[in-house]
Amino acid sequence: MPTLSYTLKMFAAALASVSVVSLAALYRFQLKLIYPNTLNDARLKTDTPDEYDMPYENMFLETPDGEKIHTFLLLHDRTLPGYKNKTIIVLCPNAGNIGNSLPIVQLLYKEMGYNVLIFSYRGYGESTGTSTEDGIKTDADTVMKFVMEHDQLSNSSVVLYGRSLGGAVAIYIASKNYVPVKAVVLENTFLSIRKAIPHIFPFLRNFTFLCHQVWDSEHDILKVSPEVEMIFLCAEKDEIVPPDHMARLYELSPATVKSRTVFDGAHHNDTVVYPSYWNIVHDFIKSIPPVEH
Ligand SMILES: *[C@@H]1O[C@H](CO)[C@@H](O)[C@H](O)[C@H]1NC(C)=O
Ligand SMILES: *[C@@H]1O[C@H](CO)[C@@H](O)[C@H](O)[C@H]1NC(C)=O
Ligand SMILES: *[C@@H]1O[C@H](CO)[C@@H](O)[C@H](O)[C@H]1NC(C)=O
Ligand SMILES: *[C@@H]1O[C@H](CO)[C@@H](O)[C@H](O)[C@H]1NC(C)=O
Numbered sequence: 001m002p003t004l005s006y007t008l009k010m011f012a013a014a015l016a017s018v019s020v021v022s023l024a025a026l027y028r029f030q031l032k033l034i035y036p037n038t039l040n041d042a043r044l045k046t047d048t049p050d051e052y053d054m055p056y057e058n059m060f061l062e063t064p065d066g067e068k069i070h071t072f073l074l075l076h077d078r079t080l081p082g083y084k085n086k087t088i089i090v091l092c093p094n095a096g097n098i099g100n101s102l103p104i105v106q107l108l109y110k111e112m113g114y115n116v117l118i119f120s121y122r123g124y125g126e127s128t129g130t131s132t133e134d135g136i137k138t139d140a141d142t143v144m145k146f147v148m149e150h151d152q153l154s155n156s157s158v159v160l161y162g163r164s165l166g167g168a169v170a171i172y173i174a175s176k177n178y179v180p181v182k183a184v185v186l187e188n189t190f191l192s193i194r195k196a197i198p199h200i201f202p203f204l205r206n207f208t209f210l211c212h213q214v215w216d217s218e219h220d221i222l223k224v225s226p227e228v229e230m231i232f233l234c235a236e237k238d239e240i241v242p243p244d245h246m247a248r249l250y251e252l253s254p255a256t257v258k259s260r261t262v263f264d265g266a267h268h269n270d271t272v273v274y275p276s277y278w279n280i281v282h283d284f285i286k287s288i289p290p291v292e293h
Contacts, residue, residue, distance in 0.1 A: 026210060034165075034193060034213050035131035037124045039095045046125045047099030049074060052106045060126075061119070063142045067129040071119040071143065072098060074109045078152055085290055087115040087156045087180075089143070089173075091166030093269075097125030104272070108161075112282055115156060119143050121169075133213045140173050147180065154180055157288055161281075163187040164241070164268070168215040171249075175223040183288045184224070185281055187233040188268050190241045191218040191248055199242045221252050229257040231284050233277065235266035259284075 037043060049056040049072055057075075060068040076083055088108045092101055098118045109116045122139050123131030147153045158180040162170030167189025174184050190196040193215050198205035224230075230253050234246040243262075250260045263274045271277060286292040 026204075026207070030211060030213060031130070031132065034094065035121075035123060036095055037097075037131055040100070042095070042097040042100070042125060045099070046070070046097050046120070047102055048072070049102060049105065049109075052102050052110075054106065054109055061142050061146055063122070063138050065135075065138060067122045067135070067139070068127060069119050069122065069139050069142060070098065070126040071117065071146075072105070074105065074116045075152060076109075076113060076115055082113075084113045084115075084292065085156050086159060086285060086288065087117060087147075087153050088159045088161050088285070089147070089170075090116060090118040091140075091160060091162035091169040091173075092118070092121070092124070093164040093166050099125065104161075107278060112285065114159075114285065115153065117143070117147065117153070133215060136169060137172055140169055141176070144173060144176070144178050148178060156180065157182040157290065159183045159185065159285055159288065161185040162189060163272070164189055165215070168193075168217050171217040171220050171224070172215075174228055175220040177223070177225050177228075181228060183229040183231075183284070185231050185233065185284065186246070186249065187271055188235050188238050188241055188246065189217060189249070190215070191245045192216045196241055196245065200240060217249060218252065221249055222254060224254060226254045226256045228255060229284075229288060230255040231258065231280065232260040233271060233280065234260060234262045235268055235271045236262050236264050237266060238268045240268040 054074055057073040059071040061071050062068055090101055098120045101118060105116050105118055108114050120127040121131055121136045122129035160170040160173055167186045170184050174181055193213050194208045194211050197208050197211060232246050232250045234243055261280055263271050266274055
């Protein structure tokens with residue numbers, strides 16, 4: 001007959017293995033939670049800028065580890081009078097693909113007149129590979145190497161524009177202090193994914209140590225040159241990223257020129273449609289050297 005201590009030991013072992021199995025599943029499954037790359041059929045079809053009447057170069061930039069990063073480059077003719085000499089790099093949120101950001105690209109390229117570069121992180125859209133923090137950082141470095149070696153882009157003022165996860169990528173790029181990067185626009189991004197988890201998944205609040213996709217913006221933002229100007233666009237009622245994350249990033253930012261706008265009543269994904277949003281973005285970009293009049 002099994003002893004009580006044997007039973008208890010087996011029970012404890014079973015309990016431990018159940019939790020180890022589910023925690024291991026959680027450890028692996030988090031890539032799918034954090035990078036939902038198949039949402040909205042984003043792996044199957046990518047809209048292209050010609051559908052918005054915009055000329056573009058369709059490129060696949062190769063990373064040092066052999067992935068191909070799908071990139072759209074939209075340039076203005078720099079020999080024309082009134083050429084703006086600014087390039088906006090659009091860093092996408094974690095759902096959809098670069099095709100979903102084309103309405104934003106259209107505003108920046110057509111309405112405002114800036115060069116635009118946008119790319120799908122590995123694992124998204126037509127880019128190869130699997131999305132991970134290290135991988136996406138390699139993609140960002142690959143894109144910046146391309147920018148630095150490109151005659152027209154490296155000779156323009158570069159503005160990083162990142163929403164949500166894209167904000168973390170923007171802060172990562174800015175922390176490397178590439179010379180052409182003059183400014184950063186951040187919308188509804190987080191201090192780190194670890195710090196956002198208890199808000200999104202309260203039942204996981206004691207397991208954030210298992211989160212291996214950290215995106216430590218709280219730390220990276222300190223490394224950005226104070227000369228890089230920043231604006232922080234915040235949803236008052238962000239239901240995904242706690243609004244105090246943006247407030248704290250604003251405080252931590254070393255930028256000598258920075259400002260923060262809170263959109264009353266806005267949520268995580270509708271801030272961009274607030275009427276004053278694009279005026280704020282446009283005024284900010286115009287104020288970056290070379291200043292537009
Ligand atoms: C910047 O433009 C100048 C003049 O066109 C060119 O000589 C130079 O190579 C460009 N810089 C880079 C890094 O391409
Ligand atoms: C374009 O902007 C860059 C970076 O701010 C600057 O170095 C360059 O002189 C500018 N070129 C023109 C033609 O304004
Ligand atoms: C998390 O840990 C705290 C103490 O550290 C405990 O009070 C709480 O009940 C735990 N929550 C869950 C959901 O396990
Ligand atoms: C924003 O997210 C909410 C759910 O949080 C959803 O109901 C809504 O349709 C989304 N809006 C847009 C513009 O994606």
